[in-house]
Amino acid sequence: MQLLSGDARRAVFAPLDDGALRSEAVVRRVGSAIALGLLADGEQLPTETDLATMLNVSTVTLREALAELRKLGLVETRRGRGGGSFVRSQEDVLAELADARLAELGTTDLRELGDVHSAAAAAAARLAASRASRTEIARLRDIVDRLASAGSVTGQRRTDGRYYIELAASAQSVRLTMQEMDLHLELGQLPWPPAHAPGLLDVIVAGHRAVIDAIEDRDAARARALTESHIETRTLWAIELRLQRLDELAALQREVS
Amino acid sequence: MTPGGAEEVARVAAAVSDLVEQVFVTVARVHEAALRSIEREGPRAARWLLPDDVQELLRAPGQLAVGLGLVVAPRPAEGLPLRLEWWQVDPDGGELHTLEPDLRPTSLGYYDYTATEWYDVPRRTGRRHVFGPHVDVHGTGRYVLTLTEPVGAGNGFVGVAGADVPVRRFETHLLRTLGRLPAPFVLLNDEDRVVLSTAPRHLVGSLLPPAAGSTEGVRVPGAPWRLRLVDDGQLLAG
Numbered sequence: 001m002q003l004l005s006g007d008a009r010r011a012v013f014a015p016l017d018d019g020a021l022r023s024e025a026v027v028r029r030v031g032s033a034i035a036l037g038l039l040a041d042g043e044q045l046p047t048e049t050d051l052a053t054m055l056n057v058s059t060v061t062l063r064e065a066l067a068e069l070r071k072l073g074l075v076e077t078r079r080g081r082g083g084g085s086f087v088r089s090q091e092d093v094l095a096e097l098a099d100a101r102l103a104e105l106g107t108t109d110l111r112e113l114g115d116v117h118s119a120a121a122a123a124a125a126r127l128a129a130s131r132a133s134r135t136e137i138a139r140l141r142d143i144v145d146r147l148a149s150a151g152s153v154t155g156q157r158r159t160d161g162r163y164y165i166e167l168a169a170s171a172q173s174v175r176l177t178m179q180e181m182d183l184h185l186e187l188g189q190l191p192w193p194p195a196h197a198p199g200l201l202d203v204i205v206a207g208h209r210a211v212i213d214a215i216e217d218r219d220a221a222r223a224r225a226l227t228e229s230h231i232e233t234r235t236l237w238a239i240e241l242r243l244q245r246l247d248e249l250a251a252l253q254r255e256v257s
Numbered sequence: 258m259t260p261g262g263a264e265e266v267a268r269v270a271a272a273v274s275d276l277v278e279q280v281f282v283t284v285a286r287v288h289e290a291a292l293r294s295i296e297r298e299g300p301r302a303a304r305w306l307l308p309d310d311v312q313e314l315l316r317a318p319g320q321l322a323v324g325l326g327l328v329v330a331p332r333p334a335e336g337l338p339l340r341l342e343w344w345q346v347d348p349d350g351g352e353l354h355t356l357e358p359d360l361r362p363t364s365l366g367y368y369d370y371t372a373t374e375w376y377d378v379p380r381r382t383g384r385r386h387v388f389g390p391h392v393d394v395h396g397t398g399r400y401v402l403t404l405t406e407p408v409g410a411g412n413g414f415v416g417v418a419g420a421d422v423p424v425r426r427f428e429t430h431l432l433r434t435l436g437r438l439p440a441p442f443v444l445l446n447d448e449d450r451v452v453l454s455t456a457p458r459h460l461v462g463s464l465l466p467p468a469a470g471s472t473e474g475v476r477v478p479g480a481p482w483r484l485r486l487v488d489d490g491q492l493l494a495g
Contacts (some may be wrong), residue, residue: 008366008395009359038364068390131463135374165365171394172268172462174400177392217348 008165011181012038013046015056021097026055026065027072031097031189034074034089037158041089045075072097091153098191099245105190107239113186114235118228120179121164125211125227127171129220137216142209153195157188160246163208170215192238200237207233265439265473268485272434273444273453274478276427277387280404280420281479283314284385288408288418291327295410305342312344312353321430322420323348324356324397327408328370329416330380339370341366345397345421358396368395379407379417387480390424390452390462400424400462402452424461428453440462441489445474447481 012033022155045051049246050063069075077087112187143166158254161184168176174176194201207230208211214223275283281338287307293308310476314325326343343356358368375388385406393401405419431453431471440457449465459465472481 008364008396035363037363038359038366040361040363119404131450133464135448140374152364158363161365162367165394169394171398172392173388174392176416177394178398181366 008036008038008181011052011178011185013051015054023057023061023064023068026057026062026112026176028101028189029055029067029095029185030065031074031094033183034087035094035098035154035157036161036184036188037154039089041086041087042202043087045085047088067118083147090153094151095191095195096141097099101189102191102238102242103244103245103249107242110238110242111235112232113183114238116118117164117183117187118184118188118231118235120176121231122182122224124164124168124171124176126177126220126224127173127214128167129215129223132170133216136166137212140166140212140215143203144212147208148201148205153192156194156201157192157255160204161188167211190238191241193234193241196241203233204230209220261369262288262440262486264295265440266486269435270433270438270443270475270477270484272431273476273482274480276321276431277404277429277477279319280422281385281406283317283320283322283325284404284406284420286314286325287311287420291408291415291418292410295408295415306344306479308345308485315344316352321422321426322404323423323426324401324421327418327421328376328405328414330414331371342371348399356397366395370396373403375403375405375419376417379405383407383409383473387446389446394419396423402427417461424452428461429461439450440486442484442486444477445483452482456487458489459487464472 012029030039037043040124044053048059048062048066052059055062057065066075066144068075070077073090074088074093074097076088078084080087128136140163143163147156147163148158150159161180164184165177165180168180194204207226211226211230213225214226265442276323277419281459290308290311291306295307296450297397298306306329310487311326312319315322326341329340329342331337331339336448339360341358341360344353347354348351359366361369362369367429373388375386378384380389387402387404389402390400391403393403395397399421401421401423403419403421405417408415408418429434432455438455442454443451443456443459443465445465446452447465450463451461451463454461474485476483
Protein backbone atom coordinates (compact mmCIF):
# COMPACT_ATOMS: atom_id res chain seq x y z
CA MET A 1 0.00 0.00 0.00
CA GLN A 2 1.01 3.59 -0.57
CA LEU A 3 1.69 5.39 2.68
CA LEU A 4 0.36 8.89 2.99
CA SER A 5 3.05 11.45 3.68
CA GLY A 6 0.85 14.20 5.15
CA ASP A 7 2.37 15.58 8.31
CA ALA A 8 -0.46 14.49 10.60
CA ARG A 9 -0.05 10.95 9.32
CA ARG A 10 3.68 11.24 9.90
CA ALA A 11 2.80 11.66 13.56
CA VAL A 12 0.57 8.56 13.56
CA PHE A 13 3.33 6.31 12.32
CA ALA A 14 6.19 8.05 14.14
CA PRO A 15 8.30 5.88 16.41
CA LEU A 16 6.94 5.52 19.92
CA ASP A 17 9.66 7.09 22.04
CA ASP A 18 10.60 4.76 24.81
CA GLY A 19 12.11 1.46 23.74
CA ALA A 20 10.41 -0.39 26.58
CA LEU A 21 7.08 -0.12 24.95
CA ARG A 22 3.94 -2.00 25.69
CA SER A 23 1.47 -3.03 23.09
CA GLU A 24 -1.15 -0.80 24.75
CA ALA A 25 0.68 2.28 23.49
CA VAL A 26 0.24 0.99 19.93
CA VAL A 27 -3.44 0.32 20.61
CA ARG A 28 -3.90 3.86 21.96
CA ARG A 29 -2.06 5.45 19.04
CA VAL A 30 -4.16 3.56 16.49
CA GLY A 31 -7.33 4.32 18.48
CA SER A 32 -6.71 8.07 18.52
CA ALA A 33 -5.76 8.05 14.82
CA ILE A 34 -9.16 6.48 14.09
CA ALA A 35 -10.92 8.94 16.41
CA LEU A 36 -9.29 11.84 14.54
CA GLY A 37 -10.11 10.40 11.12
CA LEU A 38 -6.41 9.97 10.29
CA LEU A 39 -7.13 6.30 9.74
CA ALA A 40 -10.39 5.85 7.88
CA ASP A 41 -12.97 3.11 8.15
CA GLY A 42 -12.03 0.32 5.75
CA GLU A 43 -8.47 1.55 5.30
CA GLN A 44 -5.74 -1.06 5.08
CA LEU A 45 -2.92 -0.84 7.61
CA PRO A 46 0.69 -1.31 6.51
CA THR A 47 2.09 -4.83 6.77
CA GLU A 48 3.09 -6.07 10.24
CA THR A 49 6.78 -5.71 9.42
CA ASP A 50 6.42 -2.17 8.06
CA LEU A 51 4.21 -1.09 10.93
CA ALA A 52 6.60 -2.54 13.52
CA THR A 53 9.53 -0.70 11.89
CA MET A 54 7.66 2.61 11.67
CA LEU A 55 6.49 2.52 15.28
CA ASN A 56 9.85 1.16 16.46
CA VAL A 57 8.37 -1.85 18.24
CA SER A 58 9.14 -5.55 17.94
CA THR A 59 6.89 -7.68 15.74
CA VAL A 60 5.88 -9.61 18.85
CA THR A 61 4.63 -6.40 20.49
CA LEU A 62 2.92 -5.36 17.30
CA ARG A 63 1.11 -8.70 16.98
CA GLU A 64 -0.10 -8.35 20.56
CA ALA A 65 -1.42 -4.89 19.74
CA LEU A 66 -3.16 -6.08 16.58
CA ALA A 67 -4.74 -8.96 18.49
CA GLU A 68 -6.08 -6.48 21.04
CA LEU A 69 -7.36 -4.16 18.29
CA ARG A 70 -9.11 -7.14 16.66
CA LYS A 71 -10.68 -8.09 19.97
CA LEU A 72 -11.93 -4.53 20.38
CA GLY A 73 -13.31 -4.60 16.86
CA LEU A 74 -11.22 -1.68 15.61
CA VAL A 75 -9.23 -3.84 13.21
CA GLU A 76 -10.38 -6.69 11.02
CA THR A 77 -7.96 -9.15 9.48
CA ARG A 78 -8.73 -10.86 6.18
CA ARG A 79 -6.69 -13.77 4.89
CA GLY A 80 -5.57 -14.60 1.39
CA ARG A 81 -5.30 -12.46 -1.72
CA GLY A 82 -6.11 -8.83 -1.04
CA GLY A 83 -5.96 -9.71 2.65
CA GLY A 84 -4.41 -7.76 5.47
CA SER A 85 -5.51 -5.70 8.45
CA PHE A 86 -8.29 -3.18 7.89
CA VAL A 87 -9.54 -0.36 10.10
CA ARG A 88 -13.06 -0.45 11.54
CA SER A 89 -14.18 2.86 12.95
CA GLN A 90 -16.67 2.44 15.81
CA GLU A 91 -17.53 5.41 17.98
CA ASP A 92 -18.76 3.35 20.96
CA VAL A 93 -15.55 1.32 21.07
CA LEU A 94 -13.46 4.49 20.78
CA ALA A 95 -15.40 6.02 23.67
CA GLU A 96 -14.75 2.95 25.82
CA LEU A 97 -11.08 3.07 24.93
CA ALA A 98 -10.95 6.75 25.89
CA ASP A 99 -12.66 6.02 29.23
CA ALA A 100 -10.17 3.24 29.93
CA ARG A 101 -7.29 5.59 29.18
CA LEU A 102 -8.72 8.25 31.46
CA ALA A 103 -9.03 5.69 34.26
CA GLU A 104 -5.36 4.82 33.82
CA LEU A 105 -4.11 8.37 34.12
CA GLY A 106 -3.62 10.37 37.28
CA THR A 107 -4.84 13.93 37.61
CA THR A 108 -1.20 15.09 37.41
CA ASP A 109 -0.86 13.43 33.97
CA LEU A 110 -3.89 15.37 32.80
CA ARG A 111 -2.44 18.57 34.24
CA GLU A 112 0.90 17.93 32.51
CA LEU A 113 -0.77 17.39 29.16
CA GLY A 114 -2.80 20.57 29.66
CA ASP A 115 0.33 22.50 30.64
CA VAL A 116 2.15 21.58 27.44
CA HIS A 117 -0.87 22.19 25.27
CA SER A 118 -1.37 25.56 26.91
CA ALA A 119 2.27 26.53 26.37
CA ALA A 120 2.17 25.63 22.67
CA ALA A 121 -1.27 27.00 21.85
CA ALA A 122 -0.90 30.23 23.85
CA ALA A 123 2.43 30.95 22.17
CA ALA A 124 0.80 30.28 18.79
CA ALA A 125 -2.09 32.63 19.62
CA ARG A 126 0.29 35.38 20.77
CA LEU A 127 2.39 35.10 17.60
CA ALA A 128 -0.67 34.82 15.35
CA ALA A 129 -1.77 38.26 16.59
CA SER A 130 1.21 39.79 14.79
CA ARG A 131 1.61 37.25 11.99
CA ALA A 132 -1.75 35.83 10.88
CA SER A 133 -2.96 37.31 7.60
CA ARG A 134 -6.60 38.27 7.05
CA THR A 135 -7.08 35.14 4.94
CA GLU A 136 -5.70 32.99 7.74
CA ILE A 137 -7.98 34.69 10.26
CA ALA A 138 -10.95 34.05 7.97
CA ARG A 139 -9.92 30.39 7.73
CA LEU A 140 -9.78 30.08 11.52
CA ARG A 141 -13.30 31.53 11.74
CA ASP A 142 -14.49 29.09 9.12
CA ILE A 143 -13.08 26.14 11.08
CA VAL A 144 -14.83 27.30 14.28
CA ASP A 145 -18.13 27.71 12.38
CA ARG A 146 -17.77 24.12 11.23
CA LEU A 147 -16.95 23.03 14.79
CA ALA A 148 -20.17 24.69 16.00
CA SER A 149 -22.23 22.67 13.53
CA ALA A 150 -20.29 19.37 13.62
CA GLY A 151 -22.70 16.55 14.43
CA SER A 152 -20.57 13.64 15.57
CA VAL A 153 -18.03 13.34 18.36
CA THR A 154 -15.42 12.40 15.75
CA GLY A 155 -16.32 15.46 13.67
CA GLN A 156 -16.09 17.80 16.67
CA ARG A 157 -12.80 16.38 17.88
CA ARG A 158 -11.25 16.54 14.42
CA THR A 159 -12.41 20.10 13.78
CA ASP A 160 -11.20 21.25 17.20
CA GLY A 161 -7.80 19.73 16.38
CA ARG A 162 -7.76 21.51 13.03
CA TYR A 163 -8.38 24.81 14.82
CA TYR A 164 -5.27 24.42 16.99
CA ILE A 165 -3.10 23.15 14.13
CA GLU A 166 -4.21 25.99 11.85
CA LEU A 167 -3.63 28.50 14.67
CA ALA A 168 -0.01 27.32 14.93
CA ALA A 169 0.38 27.45 11.13
CA SER A 170 -0.97 31.00 11.05
CA ALA A 171 1.70 31.87 13.65
CA GLN A 172 4.12 30.91 10.83
CA SER A 173 5.75 28.23 12.96
CA VAL A 174 6.44 24.77 11.56
CA ARG A 175 7.62 23.56 14.95
CA LEU A 176 4.53 24.68 16.84
CA THR A 177 2.36 23.16 14.09
CA MET A 178 4.08 19.77 14.45
CA GLN A 179 3.85 20.06 18.24
CA GLU A 180 0.09 20.60 18.00
CA MET A 181 -0.30 17.54 15.76
CA ASP A 182 1.59 15.35 18.20
CA LEU A 183 -0.41 16.75 21.13
CA HIS A 184 -3.71 16.05 19.40
CA LEU A 185 -2.75 12.43 18.89
CA GLU A 186 -2.42 12.24 22.67
CA LEU A 187 -5.50 14.32 23.43
CA GLY A 188 -7.42 12.13 20.97
CA GLN A 189 -6.89 9.20 23.35
CA LEU A 190 -8.98 10.86 26.04
CA PRO A 191 -12.76 11.35 26.28
CA TRP A 192 -14.19 14.31 24.41
CA PRO A 193 -15.90 16.36 27.16
CA PRO A 194 -18.92 17.52 25.05
CA ALA A 195 -19.76 13.84 24.52
CA HIS A 196 -20.61 13.78 28.25
CA ALA A 197 -22.04 17.30 28.52
CA PRO A 198 -23.16 18.63 25.11
CA GLY A 199 -23.37 22.23 26.39
CA LEU A 200 -19.58 22.30 26.63
CA LEU A 201 -19.30 22.52 22.86
CA ASP A 202 -20.71 26.06 23.08
CA VAL A 203 -18.03 26.95 25.64
CA ILE A 204 -15.32 25.65 23.30
CA VAL A 205 -16.74 27.50 20.29
CA ALA A 206 -17.10 30.76 22.25
CA GLY A 207 -13.55 30.33 23.61
CA HIS A 208 -12.05 29.94 20.13
CA ARG A 209 -14.08 32.86 18.75
CA ALA A 210 -12.85 35.16 21.52
CA VAL A 211 -9.24 34.24 20.68
CA ILE A 212 -9.79 34.91 16.97
CA ASP A 213 -11.33 38.30 17.84
CA ALA A 214 -8.19 39.16 19.83
CA ILE A 215 -5.97 38.06 16.94
CA GLU A 216 -7.98 40.20 14.57
CA ASP A 217 -7.60 43.16 16.96
CA ARG A 218 -3.84 42.45 16.91
CA ASP A 219 -3.97 42.12 20.69
CA ALA A 220 -1.25 39.55 21.41
CA ALA A 221 -1.56 39.62 25.21
CA ARG A 222 -5.32 39.02 25.08
CA ALA A 223 -5.03 36.22 22.49
CA ARG A 224 -2.51 34.50 24.71
CA ALA A 225 -4.39 34.97 28.00
CA LEU A 226 -7.68 33.77 26.51
CA THR A 227 -6.01 30.66 25.08
CA GLU A 228 -4.38 29.87 28.41
CA SER A 229 -7.58 30.24 30.37
CA HIS A 230 -9.58 28.19 27.85
CA ILE A 231 -7.14 25.31 27.95
CA GLU A 232 -7.02 25.48 31.73
CA THR A 233 -10.81 25.11 31.75
CA ARG A 234 -10.54 22.06 29.53
CA THR A 235 -7.89 20.53 31.78
CA LEU A 236 -10.25 20.99 34.72
CA TRP A 237 -13.05 19.26 32.79
CA ALA A 238 -10.79 16.26 32.16
CA ILE A 239 -9.77 16.12 35.83
CA GLU A 240 -13.38 16.42 36.97
CA LEU A 241 -14.40 13.64 34.60
CA ARG A 242 -11.55 11.52 35.95
CA LEU A 243 -12.64 12.05 39.57
CA GLN A 244 -16.30 11.40 38.74
CA ARG A 245 -15.34 8.05 37.27
CA LEU A 246 -13.45 7.17 40.41
CA ASP A 247 -16.50 8.08 42.46
CA GLU A 248 -18.82 5.99 40.28
CA LEU A 249 -16.46 3.06 40.57
CA ALA A 250 -16.40 3.39 44.35
CA ALA A 251 -20.21 3.51 44.46
CA LEU A 252 -20.34 0.39 42.31
CA GLN A 253 -17.96 -1.43 44.63
CA ARG A 254 -20.06 -0.45 47.65
CA GLU A 255 -23.14 -1.97 45.98
CA VAL A 256 -21.31 -5.19 45.26
CA SER A 257 -20.02 -5.63 48.81
CA MET B 258 17.79 56.60 2.84
CA THR B 259 21.45 56.99 1.94
CA PRO B 260 22.43 58.73 -1.28
CA GLY B 261 22.16 56.17 -4.04
CA GLY B 262 19.56 54.32 -1.92
CA ALA B 263 17.12 54.21 -4.80
CA GLU B 264 19.71 52.49 -6.99
CA GLU B 265 20.41 50.00 -4.25
CA VAL B 266 16.73 49.16 -3.87
CA ALA B 267 16.45 48.71 -7.62
CA ARG B 268 19.43 46.34 -7.53
CA VAL B 269 17.80 44.20 -4.82
CA ALA B 270 14.44 44.24 -6.61
CA ALA B 271 16.10 43.05 -9.81
CA ALA B 272 17.88 40.24 -7.97
CA VAL B 273 14.61 39.12 -6.33
CA SER B 274 12.85 39.28 -9.65
CA ASP B 275 15.55 37.15 -11.30
CA LEU B 276 15.23 34.44 -8.63
CA VAL B 277 11.45 34.36 -9.04
CA GLU B 278 11.75 34.11 -12.83
CA GLN B 279 14.26 31.31 -12.45
CA VAL B 280 11.69 29.25 -10.50
CA PHE B 281 8.93 30.08 -12.98
CA VAL B 282 11.12 28.64 -15.76
CA THR B 283 10.86 25.31 -13.92
CA VAL B 284 7.12 25.78 -13.40
CA ALA B 285 6.75 26.43 -17.15
CA ARG B 286 8.51 23.13 -17.91
CA VAL B 287 6.04 21.30 -15.65
CA HIS B 288 3.18 23.18 -17.30
CA GLU B 289 4.33 22.24 -20.82
CA ALA B 290 4.77 18.59 -19.88
CA ALA B 291 1.23 18.54 -18.47
CA LEU B 292 -0.24 20.13 -21.59
CA ARG B 293 1.54 17.69 -23.92
CA SER B 294 0.15 14.82 -21.94
CA ILE B 295 -3.39 16.26 -21.89
CA GLU B 296 -3.33 16.80 -25.66
CA ARG B 297 -2.33 13.20 -26.15
CA GLU B 298 -4.60 11.49 -23.66
CA GLY B 299 -7.11 13.93 -22.20
CA PRO B 300 -7.32 14.68 -18.45
CA ARG B 301 -7.77 11.14 -17.16
CA ALA B 302 -8.17 10.19 -13.55
CA ALA B 303 -6.57 6.77 -13.67
CA ARG B 304 -2.94 7.74 -14.16
CA TRP B 305 -0.53 10.61 -13.82
CA LEU B 306 -0.48 13.24 -16.53
CA LEU B 307 3.11 14.20 -15.82
CA PRO B 308 5.75 11.89 -17.25
CA ASP B 309 8.27 10.46 -14.78
CA ASP B 310 11.20 12.47 -16.09
CA VAL B 311 9.65 15.76 -14.91
CA GLN B 312 10.99 14.96 -11.44
CA GLU B 313 14.53 15.24 -12.81
CA LEU B 314 14.02 19.02 -12.91
CA LEU B 315 14.52 18.88 -9.14
CA ARG B 316 18.05 17.60 -9.70
CA ALA B 317 19.04 20.37 -12.12
CA PRO B 318 22.12 22.32 -10.98
CA GLY B 319 21.20 25.46 -9.05
CA GLN B 320 17.56 24.39 -8.69
CA LEU B 321 15.85 26.43 -5.97
CA ALA B 322 12.68 24.35 -5.84
CA VAL B 323 12.48 21.32 -3.55
CA GLY B 324 9.08 20.24 -4.79
CA LEU B 325 7.18 20.53 -8.04
CA GLY B 326 4.32 19.10 -9.98
CA LEU B 327 0.74 19.42 -11.07
CA VAL B 328 -2.21 19.87 -8.73
CA VAL B 329 -5.33 18.71 -10.49
CA ALA B 330 -8.69 20.48 -10.35
CA PRO B 331 -11.27 18.03 -8.99
CA ARG B 332 -14.39 17.49 -11.09
CA PRO B 333 -16.76 15.49 -8.92
CA ALA B 334 -19.40 15.32 -11.69
CA GLU B 335 -16.95 13.53 -13.96
CA GLY B 336 -15.60 11.33 -11.20
CA LEU B 337 -12.27 13.18 -11.06
CA PRO B 338 -11.22 13.39 -7.38
CA LEU B 339 -8.67 15.65 -5.68
CA ARG B 340 -5.26 14.66 -6.97
CA LEU B 341 -1.65 15.81 -6.77
CA GLU B 342 1.15 14.78 -9.05
CA TRP B 343 3.94 16.15 -6.93
CA TRP B 344 7.54 15.18 -6.29
CA GLN B 345 9.70 16.49 -3.51
CA VAL B 346 13.24 16.22 -2.30
CA ASP B 347 13.45 14.41 1.00
CA PRO B 348 14.94 16.93 3.47
CA ASP B 349 17.12 14.24 5.06
CA GLY B 350 18.42 11.95 2.35
CA GLY B 351 18.00 14.12 -0.74
CA GLU B 352 15.97 11.35 -2.40
CA LEU B 353 12.92 12.15 -4.51
CA HIS B 354 9.53 11.06 -3.25
CA THR B 355 5.98 11.63 -4.40
CA LEU B 356 3.87 13.65 -2.02
CA GLU B 357 0.86 11.66 -0.83
CA PRO B 358 -1.16 13.94 1.42
CA ASP B 359 -4.39 12.96 3.10
CA LEU B 360 -7.20 13.98 0.74
CA ARG B 361 -10.17 12.75 2.80
CA PRO B 362 -12.34 15.56 4.15
CA THR B 363 -13.16 13.48 7.25
CA SER B 364 -9.56 13.45 8.44
CA LEU B 365 -7.81 15.74 10.92
CA GLY B 366 -5.00 15.82 8.37
CA TYR B 367 -7.16 16.70 5.33
CA TYR B 368 -5.12 18.64 2.78
CA ASP B 369 -7.80 20.95 1.45
CA TYR B 370 -5.76 22.42 -1.37
CA THR B 371 -8.67 23.93 -3.30
CA ALA B 372 -8.97 26.43 -0.41
CA THR B 373 -5.33 27.54 -0.60
CA GLU B 374 -4.30 30.74 -2.33
CA TRP B 375 -1.58 29.10 -4.39
CA TYR B 376 -4.36 27.06 -6.01
CA ASP B 377 -7.28 29.46 -5.90
CA VAL B 378 -5.63 32.68 -7.16
CA PRO B 379 -4.42 31.18 -10.47
CA ARG B 380 -7.78 29.42 -10.84
CA ARG B 381 -9.73 32.67 -10.39
CA THR B 382 -7.46 35.10 -12.21
CA GLY B 383 -5.95 32.88 -14.88
CA ARG B 384 -2.57 34.32 -13.88
CA ARG B 385 0.51 33.05 -12.13
CA HIS B 386 0.91 33.64 -8.41
CA VAL B 387 3.59 33.65 -5.74
CA PHE B 388 2.17 32.66 -2.38
CA GLY B 389 3.91 32.70 0.97
CA PRO B 390 5.82 32.42 3.07
CA HIS B 391 3.39 29.90 4.56
CA VAL B 392 3.45 26.75 6.67
CA ASP B 393 2.28 24.16 4.16
CA VAL B 394 0.25 22.43 6.83
CA HIS B 395 -0.98 18.89 5.99
CA GLY B 396 1.06 19.02 2.74
CA THR B 397 4.84 19.12 2.80
CA GLY B 398 4.84 20.45 6.37
CA ARG B 399 7.55 22.96 5.44
CA TYR B 400 7.84 26.73 5.50
CA VAL B 401 7.80 27.60 1.83
CA LEU B 402 7.05 29.97 -1.00
CA THR B 403 4.73 28.34 -3.51
CA LEU B 404 4.86 29.53 -7.11
CA THR B 405 2.01 28.44 -9.34
CA GLU B 406 0.43 29.06 -12.71
CA PRO B 407 -2.89 27.88 -14.10
CA VAL B 408 -2.98 25.00 -16.55
CA GLY B 409 -5.83 25.25 -19.00
CA ALA B 410 -6.71 23.01 -21.90
CA GLY B 411 -9.56 22.79 -24.41
CA ASN B 412 -12.44 22.57 -21.96
CA GLY B 413 -11.14 24.82 -19.21
CA PHE B 414 -9.08 24.83 -16.03
CA VAL B 415 -7.21 21.58 -15.45
CA GLY B 416 -5.23 22.57 -12.36
CA VAL B 417 -2.08 24.41 -11.39
CA ALA B 418 1.55 23.69 -12.19
CA GLY B 419 3.82 24.78 -9.39
CA ALA B 420 6.98 24.60 -7.35
CA ASP B 421 7.86 25.00 -3.66
CA VAL B 422 10.92 26.96 -2.57
CA PRO B 423 11.85 26.76 1.12
CA VAL B 424 12.04 30.22 2.67
CA ARG B 425 15.50 29.48 4.01
CA ARG B 426 16.83 28.50 0.60
CA PHE B 427 15.37 31.61 -1.01
CA GLU B 428 16.99 33.80 1.64
CA THR B 429 20.39 32.11 1.37
CA HIS B 430 20.45 32.40 -2.42
CA LEU B 431 19.32 36.00 -2.50
CA LEU B 432 21.75 37.20 0.17
CA ARG B 433 24.59 35.36 -1.52
CA THR B 434 23.67 36.90 -4.89
CA LEU B 435 23.53 40.39 -3.40
CA GLY B 436 26.97 40.24 -1.84
CA ARG B 437 27.33 43.56 -0.07
CA LEU B 438 24.10 44.33 1.76
CA PRO B 439 22.34 47.60 1.09
CA ALA B 440 20.64 49.64 3.82
CA PRO B 441 18.28 47.46 5.94
CA PHE B 442 15.28 46.44 3.86
CA VAL B 443 12.26 44.19 4.03
CA LEU B 444 10.66 42.31 1.18
CA LEU B 445 6.88 42.27 1.65
CA ASN B 446 4.21 40.18 -0.01
CA ASP B 447 0.71 41.37 -0.93
CA GLU B 448 -0.48 40.73 2.64
CA ASP B 449 2.32 42.93 4.10
CA ARG B 450 4.02 39.80 5.39
CA VAL B 451 7.82 39.86 5.56
CA VAL B 452 9.24 37.43 2.97
CA LEU B 453 12.85 38.38 3.65
CA SER B 454 14.50 40.93 5.89
CA THR B 455 17.94 42.33 6.53
CA ALA B 456 16.64 44.17 9.58
CA PRO B 457 16.66 41.88 12.65
CA ARG B 458 13.68 43.65 14.19
CA HIS B 459 11.49 42.64 11.26
CA LEU B 460 11.13 38.87 11.42
CA VAL B 461 10.28 36.74 8.41
CA GLY B 462 6.61 35.81 8.57
CA SER B 463 5.53 38.80 10.63
CA LEU B 464 3.17 41.41 9.28
CA LEU B 465 4.64 44.86 8.93
CA PRO B 466 2.57 47.33 10.95
CA PRO B 467 1.23 50.08 8.64
CA ALA B 468 3.55 52.86 9.86
CA ALA B 469 6.79 50.92 10.35
CA GLY B 470 8.58 51.69 7.09
CA SER B 471 10.10 54.88 5.82
CA THR B 472 8.88 54.56 2.24
CA GLU B 473 5.95 53.01 0.42
CA GLY B 474 8.22 50.60 -1.37
CA VAL B 475 9.38 49.54 -4.80
CA ARG B 476 7.45 46.92 -6.72
CA VAL B 477 9.25 43.70 -7.61
CA PRO B 478 8.60 42.85 -11.26
CA GLY B 479 6.94 39.47 -11.74
CA ALA B 480 5.86 38.90 -8.11
CA PRO B 481 3.18 40.47 -5.89
CA TRP B 482 5.96 41.83 -3.68
CA ARG B 483 7.41 45.19 -2.63
CA LEU B 484 10.75 46.21 -1.21
CA ARG B 485 10.98 48.77 1.54
CA LEU B 486 13.90 50.34 3.29
CA VAL B 487 13.37 50.39 7.04
CA ASP B 488 14.93 52.16 9.99
CA ASP B 489 16.65 49.62 12.13
CA GLY B 490 18.88 50.53 15.04
CA GLN B 491 21.75 48.17 15.79
CA LEU B 492 20.92 45.62 18.48
CA LEU B 493 24.40 44.24 18.99
CA ALA B 494 26.08 47.61 19.57
CA GLY B 495 25.46 47.20 23.33
